[in-house]
Amino acid sequence: MTAEPGAWSVSVYDRIRDIPAAAWDACANPQGLPFNPFIAHAFLSALEESGSATAEKGWAPRHLALTDERGEVAAVMPCYAKSHSYGEFVFDYPFAEAYERAGGRYYPKLQTAVPFTPVTGRRLLVRPGVDAEQARALLSSAAVELAKASDASSWHVTFASRDEWASLGGLGLLQRTDTQYHWHNRDYTGFDDFLASLASRKRKAVRKEREQARASGIAFEWLTGSAIEEAHWDAFFAFYMDTGNRKWGRPYLTRAFFSLIGEAMADRILLVMAMRHGEPIAGALNFIGGDTLYGRYWGCLESHAFLHFEACYYQAIDFAIARKLAHVEAGAQGEHKLARGYAPETTYSLHYFANPGLARAAKRFLEQEREAVAHEQEALSEALPYRRCE
Known part of the structure; x- marks a missing residue:
């Protein structure tokens, strides 16, 4: 799959072990950024090698690697072809039902995520020294192309960073928010x-x-x-x-x-x-x-x-x-965490739908949902157990 002829190219891998661990980790956890264990090559490889995230389980790896004009890995992106919506924690069942009611087929879909892991982190992993905006645009374009070539209904980027959410939203992906509860030291x-x-x-x-x-x-x-x-x-x-x-x-x-x-x-x-x-x-x-x-x-x-x-x-x-x-992230959902000092925090996801009609309907729904999430977080913050300053 070519992202830009003669300069940059994107390859799709059915096994993460076919991408050298050092090259992946240079993009995922470079020096200068807080280490995120879930995007490390070792964690994602363990999911595949153990039989936990495989095609047989409905998580068929389709990882993307962007190489520069010298053939060096400049960016990588975990990606899976999904035959269901389990293990994601960003619920898209309303989209699936709308697709099927309209006579379409929602699965397969593409999912850029860490399987079974509702933890925010970078998802389009760009090596330091590489133009991040350009690399994200190339990976995004390649993912959409892969979705079309795979006859996938959609492509989803879940638990993305705030920066990626803004960047990919600017490229036309639909933006979604939700709430988790984190403790801060x-x-x-x-x-x-x-x-x-x-x-x-x-x-x-x-x-x-x-x-x-x-x-x-x-x-x-x-x-x-x-x-x-x-x-x-x-x-x-x-x-x-x-x-x-x-x-x-x-x-x-x-x-x-x-x-x-x-x-x-x-x-x-x-x-x-x-x-x-x-x-x-x-x-x-x-x-x-x-x-x-x-x-x-x-x-x-x-x-x-x-x-x-x-x-x-x-x-x-x-x-x-x-x-x-500095922080504790205790997983998905759970308003009961408020009383234990865990504050509401925004999580971010992005969505592409191949069907223009569903894309328009989803855009309207997500705009309303984002507003509701923001209002809910304001109310939740008032319920935190911390002493009020006099």
């Missing part, structure tokens, strides 16, 4: 310092939740790096499968995925294990970024009051303060 010296920033009633509620989470003799351990062993992954996978089967109906990740990331990214992993009488009963898997702790998966074999809040939210805050990380 105000240079706290410890959890008690964080609690002191809360209104009295909220502070007492958090303390009570933490006490009740330990009421049954539960203790919590932090595991990272070489301290994480296969036995820990065995235990965590049992938690993940039990909770996933109840919550989603079909968990996305295979057991092999956890071993692969444990081998390749152990120093970027925080595994919080809840222990009762010396036995693991629950766990939360987090990834350590350059300035952010990302909460990803959780599961349990026993039900205890506030165990989920402690393992996923309060332990994450404790760790972020200890490591002097």
Whole structure:
């Protein structure tokens, strides 16, 4: 696929391992930018090699790589041909239903995303020294061309950066927003310092939740790096499968995925294990970024009051303060996070529809939705538990 004859070209890869890891990571996580574990070659490769994100699972890799006139990789973009809309966290079922009501076929579609990972980050990954606007325009044009060649109904870029959202919106992609809840470190010296920033009633509620989470003799351990062993992954996978089967109906990740990331990214992993009488009963898997702790998966074999809040939210805050990380992102949805100090933040996605009629209808819908999201965030911010300045 040629983006600009004689100068730049875009190639499509069915396996990320066919793109050299060093070339990919030079675009994804260059020096000078906070490290994002989810766009690293090792993470995306683990999804494919473990059988978690494959054509058989409805996530057929179609990664794009832009090379310059010297044949060097200048930019890359994770991309998948999807046969469903599971594992995305930006819900497009209304678009799919409208397409089908009109007699069209919504699937396959193209998805530029990190599978099963609702974490904001760069999606069109440009190497430093390359004109970012030009590279994005070339990758965008190539993705639209790939969608047409694949008879795909659409192309979606989900959980993009704010900068990409503005840039690609200027190229004609439809813009969408949504809300997540993130915790921000105000240079706290410890959890008690964080609690002191809360209104009295909220502070007492958090303390009570933490006490009740330990009421049954539960203790919590932090595991990272070489301290994480296969036995820990065995235990965590049992938690993940039990909770996933109840919550989603079909968990996305295979057991092999956890071993692969444990081998390749152990120093970027925080595994919080809840222990009762010396036995693991629950766990939360987090990834350590350059300035952010990302909460990803959780599961349990026993039900205890506030165990989920402690393992996923309060332990994450404790760790972020200890490591002097600026933020905690605790995953998708959840207004209940507000009372625990997690503030509403905007997430961004972009959309291209091949059908002009659907594109016009989607544009009107998204304009109204963006306005509603902005108003909702204003109201949510008023519910944050922090003390008001006198």
